[in-house]
Amino acid sequence: MPSTELPQQMSARRIDRPVPLRERVYQAMQELIISRQLAPGQHLVESELAEMLGVSRQPIREALQLLNSEGWVDLRPGYGAFVHAPTDAEVDQLLVVRAALEAESARLAALNADTEGVKRLRKLCAEGEAAVAADDIDSMVAANAELHRCVTELSGNQVLLDFVSQVDRRVRWYYTPIARHRGITSWQEHARLIDAIEQGDAESAARIMREHTEHTRQSYLEQRSENPEPDVAPVQVRSRRRRTAPNL
Amino acid sequence: MPSTELPQQMSARRIDRPVPLRERVYQAMQELIISRQLAPGQHLVESELAEMLGVSRQPIREALQLLNSEGWVDLRPGYGAFVHAPTDAEVDQLLVVRAALEAESARLAALNADTEGVKRLRKLCAEGEAAVAADDIDSMVAANAELHRCVTELSGNQVLLDFVSQVDRRVRWYYTPIARHRGITSWQEHARLIDAIEQGDAESAARIMREHTEHTRQSYLEQRSENPEPDVAPVQVRSRRRRTAPNL
DNA sequence: ACCTCGACTTCTGCATACAGAATACTGTAT
DNA sequence: ATACAGTATTCTGTATGCAGAAGTCGAGGT
Known part of the structure; x- marks a missing residue:
């Protein structure tokens, strides 16, 4: 399983305010999507993403909201989040x-x-x-x-x-x-x-x-x-690995 | 204090899936902002909005994320949400x-x-x-x-x-x-x-x-x-009214 | 063999709880 | 009266828990 560390710091902030987890999760997931490690159409299960990134579901949810509003993932209410598959x-x-x-x-x-x-x-x-x-x-x-x-x-x-x-x-x-x-x-x-x-x-x-x-x-x-589709091996999100430590 | 009921139903859904609270909160808050009941620059305290709308902080937070991404509110990490004041x-x-x-x-x-x-x-x-x-x-x-x-x-x-x-x-x-x-x-x-x-x-x-x-x-x-600014009396968000029942 | 019904599992949505940061306040000293 | 320091309070960010809905799988009937 590929190590999916969250970025330590993104850009210089005004004050030494710690970057919220949700933003780091957002960055990390966006990169996973761009790199096709999270494949278009893939079902993103919150608990598994949380486990993978070593955080709770809450920041995951908030990051998904953001990714949704920018068109990276589709949010089907009551059903789940899916990596957007652009036609x-x-x-x-x-x-x-x-x-x-x-x-x-x-x-x-x-x-x-x-x-x-x-x-x-x-x-x-x-x-x-x-x-x-x-x-x-x-x-x-x-x-x-x-x-x-x-x-x-x-x-x-x-x-x-x-x-x-x-x-x-x-x-x-x-x-x-x-x-x-x-x-x-x-x-x-x-x-x-x-x-x-x-x-x-x-x-x-x-x-x-x-x-x-x-x-x-x-x-x-x-x-x-x-060449129709690049095809990169997607991350196995459904891994059942025990949560180790926050990858932050 | 103006009654700020959340809309019962917005539009016809495909299935009879209940509209998530976060979306109704989003709608309600957008209208409050448009109508100037939430004034530009106003600090939006999550717990008070939650109390006002009769829901918990979670859907409030998710709605704020959305409103932020569309430019309605500004989210300052670690500090709070503010109604966006367009210049x-x-x-x-x-x-x-x-x-x-x-x-x-x-x-x-x-x-x-x-x-x-x-x-x-x-x-x-x-x-x-x-x-x-x-x-x-x-x-x-x-x-x-x-x-x-x-x-x-x-x-x-x-x-x-x-x-x-x-x-x-x-x-x-x-x-x-x-x-x-x-x-x-x-x-x-x-x-x-x-x-x-x-x-x-x-x-x-x-x-x-x-x-x-x-x-x-x-x-x-x-x-x-x-005429520089319409000036509508803003909702008193800081009311300490006890939470009654979900205004849904 | 295929379809249907039903119990089980999984996942989302929401609520609550807790810790740390930021702000406001208060009292004191100058 | 004003500036400053220390405390108290408030609010955000994150974690956890729980209920209900959706999906899945299997058994039984046709």
């Missing part, structure tokens, strides 16, 4: 929503960004290109995510950032393999996007971002038809 | 996000809608115009909400519908008074929008919707500067 149609729809939100981000970024912000974008873009040149896929993916996030931050719209982040996490769940698929063209588009933002050309920025995201969606659809 | 900037940002999402809805609706759907739109539009003519503000507001929802439904994108609904509830919290402000022009815009959808003119539909939502935002800003 192809749903992923596609999610990508459409992301396209709309990111296009708006780009539009606002073009109106808002200062030279400082453009400099950050250029830097990230350079990092990404370097990663592509070095064939370092992981760095490329990371730079890509950061670049997109940076554009949304430069929009100056915090609410928009929240929504995009939420969509992004869900999309990335299915999306990660795509990145390996299309690297170089993507970064050319990024450069054009930054040019538009620098020139304050809101409409062009929005259009480029939309096309960019649309390309990503096309890649998803192609890649999807090629 | 003007945040409401404005929310309206921007809604504009983007609704414009996308209109675009997709133009591509997707069948004659059946257009018929529904025309009907709702007629209802709204009738309400305007009859000076029936409440019906007008209702028809407006339904019309917008219908457009999003016709987009055929369920994920989009979920997001728009979520944004919409939050916006409406602040937005309701606006409707009284601008009625007639709004409905002329609706008619033009439906025309564009009927003709399958996606770009026009998106543009009209964007302008439409932008007008609403302008109205909000104006109306906001006129």
